[in-house]
Amino acid sequence: GQQLNQSPQSMFIQEGEDVSMNCTSSSIFNTWLWYKQDPGEGPVLLIALYKAGELTSNGRLTAQFGITRKDSFLNISASIPSDVGIYFCAGQTDSWGKLQFGAGTQVVVTP
């Protein structure tokens, strides 16, 4: 079954606010990935993390690979309407392992 716990499940925020979500695991991962899914589309890769403590940005998005290698965080700064969607974390325990996905965080942005 799923080993990744992603929270929160959903967020309703106002335009301009910052957003934070996280994933935790009982297993150590060597790769953390963050995806965004727009309605009716497939998930699209946002950020990839490969080292404990790594902090990586992609525009207004910033993600961090936790020091314990069992968690990761995604922050969205100054949210805009097009940030609406479902955000997924995914982790891989080793190069030979398959990706495991969190259940997703639904983000709704109101004007």
Place this chain on the structure above:
Amino acid sequence: DADVTQTPRNRITKTGKRIMLECSQTKGHDRMYWYRQDPGLGLRLIYYSFDVKDINKGEISDGYSVSRQAQAKFSLSLESAIPNQTALYFCATSDLRQGKAFFGQGTRLTVV
């Protein structure tokens, strides 16, 4: 053109029918996956293949089968469709070195 292409994009089928969903990729990746998405349940892995001769069951493989016809092609079959297989299905590929997965646009399947 999309790197990962799924056909069909939408399909309505009757209970008991056999149906095949197809996936092709131009990324040159060895690894291919089939996921199912239901509201609130995220992405659940049905089957995955790490190369042409390798097929592995995921967490929800019952009622499904797959075929890896070539490095670029991975198809998912529902042998006898049932209504609770109504869902959004995604194919994905990934490379060994970086582990990044790339998804197709999905197939919305409705079983009536």
